Amino acid sequence: MFIPRISRRLAVLAAIGIAGQVFAADEIPPSTWVDKDTGHRVWRLTPEPDSGSLYFNYTAITPDGKWMVYNAPDGIHGLDLTTRKTKLVVPNHGNRMAARTIAVGRKSNVVFYLSDDPATKITSINRANFDTGVSEKLVDLPAGHRVDSINADDTLAAGTYEIKPSAKAGQGAPGGPLIQPRNKGEMMEQRLAARIPLVLFTINLQTGKETQLLQSTDWINHLLFSPSDPTLLMYCHEGPWQKVDRIWTIRTDGSDNTLIHRRTMAMEIAGHEFWGQDGKTVWYDWQYPKGATFYVAGYNLETRQRTAYQTERNDWSIHFNVSADGKLFAGDGGDSGQVARAPDGQWVVLLKPQSVLGQGAINDKDFWQPGVFKPERLVNMAHHDYRLEPNVRFTPDQKLVVFRSNMFGPTYVLGVEVDKAPAGATDVMSTPELAARFKPQKPTPTH
Template sequence: MQYPPVEATRRRFLAALAALTAGLLMSAAPMQAHAADAAPASWRDPSTGRRIVRVDDTPGNYALYFNYNPFTPQGDLMIYLTPEGIRVADTKTWQTRLVLKAKVDRLLFAGPKTRTAYYTLRDAAVDDGGPFAVWALDLDSGKTRKIADLPGGRVEAINADETLLAGEYEVEPPPPEIARQGRRDPVTGSPAYSGTGPDGKPLSFAAAKGKWMADRLAARVPMEMYSVSIRTGERHAIHRATDWLNHVQFSPTDPTLLMFCHEGPWHEVDRIWTIRADGSQLTKVHTRTMVGEIAGHEFWDSDGQTVWYDLRMPRTSPTGWLAGRNVVTGEQVRYEVKPDQASYHFSKSPDGRFFSGDGGNAGKWISLFKPVVRDKPVPGLITPGTLESIRVADMSKQDYTLEPNQHFTPDGKWLVYRANIEGKPAIYAVELPEAR
């Protein structure tokens, strides 16, 4: 049948449109699968010129705290958490994949010897701080193994030979309002600090946190620090106190040496301590000598002997110190931290040549710091030094109620951190300068 020219043109158009629609429908699934496997978004930081990769911005993403190891022993994978479950990122390509689909209570750390992720599961009806189970996940096979059922609190550390876990719990619960504010939002990871001042006005986040910490310290809640055998699940008490016990960390080289803190307002506590896993050799690492002095956010050097911490004398001083004490020899070094170098957390590169800082409101940067010793060390005296800044990522849009908690990758080529610079929490990696 012959059609008029206009009608023929209309029919050819409709046929072409139908073919195009069919083609799009057929290709929709493959396109979606390809997008899921695509390389993550990356760009150059306009301020520093460094390459930035957005590893994951899934709502509810969670990257590990600065002193928890997220990397496999080979350095090829980084573990992190989303509401869907445990994921890994390839540290060469930053592509990610799901390795365990589960409602995980808390992702802990990667094993120092095996390709294992440790995590906890807690019944939805159990309050945060209540009983939970600790599990191990083989990152290659996906197989899981239950290690132990534990009475509460949290597991915070794994030892150097991957035979012991350690943590602490409240033997008796704190007052209800203190317990409520100490819980973290399961989506954002932020605590619920709140309160009113003497004038009846709402306190700022920082002021509310300070008040909560003072109230929690004053409550003198009985606590126990414990170890757990990874092989058998047996739990043993290490230390009992009504001090607020927190930040339990095994030495990365000595499998029986632990560091922990007396938590609370830093100017009211001698915070940093070490102890053996059998409960012996309880030792204070730093003693306050000035009213208002603070020391905290302590972490181990990779040598497993030196403890580093943020020191201010007093806390209102614009200048602080990144202080280190060798717990074997007693040697001390202090690097001056200028106001624009102040950071929520510091860390040290795997090769020991650099520190990193995640910045703060006085200087919103992810930075490398090159330590420079001022004077020749003298036995028995503190060695002073300075830090030379190398800025690598602009954090000017960061709301620091979300702490970046940066980590060096094991090859020292990237810093991984969490930020809300694009308006929502995401995990990022910044490539570090090669010639340093």
């Protein structure tokens, strides 16, 4: 991997321990170091300040495992996971929101994105090829339509739009207009109470044909197609988690609208759902009740079997993810202001599932299958401001856990090796101390 000269110099400076050194604003963090607290090697994967990876459960890596998409101020980029070199795929020509990533394709090495025509202001869905750099427009979106996911054979996009009230009615949507909230929790309460009518739809990327899947006054959000079944869409009933049965699936013809997890306890929550990479299992953060006991729960769509891996408070994470073979999980941690109120939870963590089903135990196909996670800390995130969620994911070879961080001030995409670094590394350093040399102010907990 090519390491820029300035990064090599900074790595050497950090390695020899120049106490109290604060780097200039125009200098960049080192390309790699070994976290002193964990023994795992960390890599800075993106060269651009304010570059970021996708939300943890969005499709971000091409089907051949070569390219990972990320966003930067100058446009949509590809990171070659083999060479670690990067290239600009869709430039935004000075307008940071000109090209907005939807997802990477599952059939070919393309990224789907939204862009606006400067003259007509019409938003279109487009795709660009990582290998050739060629972009093409696919279909236009009607005004007010939002798109969030692309299906497994790259033929459909799914999204929502709000149903506008009749001009003759002279009134707003049920619940009245939303007022700017003071915080995220207040916003979610207000949006849920507003009962704004909306439509969940798909649009054919070849013909532009739109299909309505359902109409609702519930707040529908977080659309995510199955990675293997092009006719299956997962979505959530959004809102404060203790007030909603959140996780649902539906077919692309509008049939089989199915609740995945029904709550049975007051203050029980289930959310931040994600697909197992084979498309068989829906995984999610399950707290029974909120803030007290913590699990990563799974529901197998084929066998209908449910699994729950118990997680300790300090190993709980805002988001979890799973490796391609389903044998490893990872989490991005959380500060003391998050729902777990973890006193020591600011870590990227590797989680190894272990069954606790005892020999001779009475079992049944409808019973939850119990397990625990054996944790291994990968990166000390004490200097990361958790107002930016790190959003972990595994690379296809399962050698790296990729995440984003603002610990150095600007956001970068980082990766940490799953295996510990060999003994004798000369660039072992404290990650929080290194980060503090670029961003001296220590982050305060979220609320």
